Amino acid sequence: MIYSYEYIVRGGTAVITADLHIHSAASEDSETPLSVILDTAVSRGLQTVAVTDHVELVNYRGGAYDTAAVESRRMMAEATVPKGLRLLRGIELGEPCANEALAASILEEGQYDFVLASQHRLSEEVEDYYFIDYSGWSDQAVIAEMERYFTEVLKVVRWNGFDSLAHLTYPFRYLPPKWREGDYRPWQSLIDDILGTLAENGKALEINTSGIRKGLGQTSPDEPLVQRFVLLGGSMITVGSDAHRPNEIGADLDAAESMLRRAGIGYVTAFAHRQPFRLSLD
Ligand SMILES: [Zn+2]
Ligand SMILES: [Zn+2]
Numbered sequence: 001m002i003y004s005y006e007y008i009v010r011g012g013t014a015v016i017t018a019d020l021h022i023h024s025a026a027s028e029d030s031e032t033p034l035s036v037i038l039d040t041a042v043s044r045g046l047q048t049v050a051v052t053d054h055v056e057l058v059n060y061r062g063g064a065y066d067t068a069a070v071e072s073r074r075m076m077a078e079a080t081v082p083k084g085l086r087l088l089r090g091i092e093l094g095e096p097c098a099n100e101a102l103a104a105s106i107l108e109e110g111q112y113d114f115v116l117a118s119q120h121r122l123s124e125e126v127e128d129y130y131f132i133d134y135s136g137w138s139d140q141a142v143i144a145e146m147e148r149y150f151t152e153v154l155k156v157v158r159w160n161g162f163d164s165l166a167h168l169t170y171p172f173r174y175l176p177p178k179w180r181e182g183d184y185r186p187w188q189s190l191i192d193d194i195l196g197t198l199a200e201n202g203k204a205l206e207i208n209t210s211g212i213r214k215g216l217g218q219t220s221p222d223e224p225l226v227q228r229f230v231l232l233g234g235s236m237i238t239v240g241s242d243a244h245r246p247n248e249i250g251a252d253l254d255a256a257e258s259m260l261r262r263a264g265i266g267y268v269t270a271f272a273h274r275q276p277f278r279l280s281l282d
Contacts, residue, residue, distance in 0.1 A: 015281050016253040016260075018048035018270050020090065021116060021166065021208060021240020026053040026072035028063070030244040034075045037249060038082055044250040048086045048270055048279065050114045050240070051076060056094035057103055058124055073110055088272060090114040092166060095121065097155045104161060114271040116206065116240075117162035119153050120170065129171035142179055143186045146171065150190040157197045163271045164204035164238040168194070168225065173215035180215065182222050191225065192232065199234035204269050204276065207259060209252035210242035219252075223259050236269040236276055257281060 022037055023030035034051065041049045053072035055065045073089070081087045091112050096103040107115060121128045129149075134142065149171055157165060168191075172180055184191055198205055211220035219226075226237070239256040243249040260268060260281065267278040 016239055016257045016268050016279075017046050018050075018239065018268055018279050019046055019241050019243070019250050019253065020048070020050040020088065020114060020164070020238045020270060021052050021092070021206065021242045022049055022249060023092075023242070023244045024051050024053055024072065024075060026068050026075060027244070028054065028068065032244070032246055034079050036246055037243075038079065038085060038087065040246045040249045042082045042085050046250050047084065048088065049249075050088035050090035050270070052090035052092040052114070052116050052240070054092050054094060055106060056120065057098040058095045058121055060099065060102065069106060069110065086272075088113040088270065090116065092116045092118055093162060094118050095152075095156075096161060097152065097159050098123070100159060100161070103159075107161065113273055114164070114238075115162040115274065116164050116166040116238075117156050117159075118166035118170065119149065119156060122148060122152055129174050132174060134175050137176060142175055146175075146179075146187055147190065150187045150194065154190060154194050154197070157194050157201070157203070160201050160203065162203065163274060163276070164206045164236075164269075165194075165198055166206045166240075167208040167211070167220040167242065168205070169211070169216070169220045169222065172220070173211065180217065182218065182224060184225070192228070195225070195229040195234060196232045199229060199232045202236070204236035204238045204271075205229045205234055206238045206240055207256040208240055208242050209256055210248070212252045212255060213248070219255055219259070223262070226259050227263055230263045230265065235265060237265060238269050238271070 208220045
């Protein structure tokens, strides 16, 4: 896999220079200091980055997300941002509907530039999809499991307190191989509800490029779902590598760029102070 940052540095035609999904050491699953993120971003030709550390509403205190949120904000407030780079103060807010009042107060306190919403698990009683072993699951069981997932995502989208919906097909990375090939027919009406509601509410859909590197072999969501979003009236798309290590920063943004162009969208969307702005692809 050739990472897109090489493409940017080589002066190719890839022009997405905004990576809006990066984890720092304030996330429990990353060890990358913020200073390394910023320096790496500059060396790869990026001009805009959003650091979006995990804050999950399921197991909020048990998972120490309360202190992670404070630490992430402190690092961003104290960062020395290199000239020519814009740091957007972001957050990846997991499972916001598990406690909407708490979600609202975290966002109020954080005064973020950019809020990604994600769904990594359904509740306290079940683990993150990352930890579930789906080998041997029947089609029927998988269909029911993903119906519960998309139903919860629809709830998040209706809650509407975020800017961009992260990695819509996240659990599919971990499903038996046949379900990683982009057949979403069992859930098409739920997915249409999700994408249509996002579009109607003027929210963004994220193209998360980590799926290319982690299990899916394609972005999350994949191109047909991105096109479906556009067909249903969506026009705001954010792009993120979901980097947890320095070598992933800016990775595979060119794949997202090709999708945007083929969907007839000549810009990528970013957010500052929770307001969208466009970065042209021309
Ligand atoms: Zn995530
Ligand atoms: Zn993430």
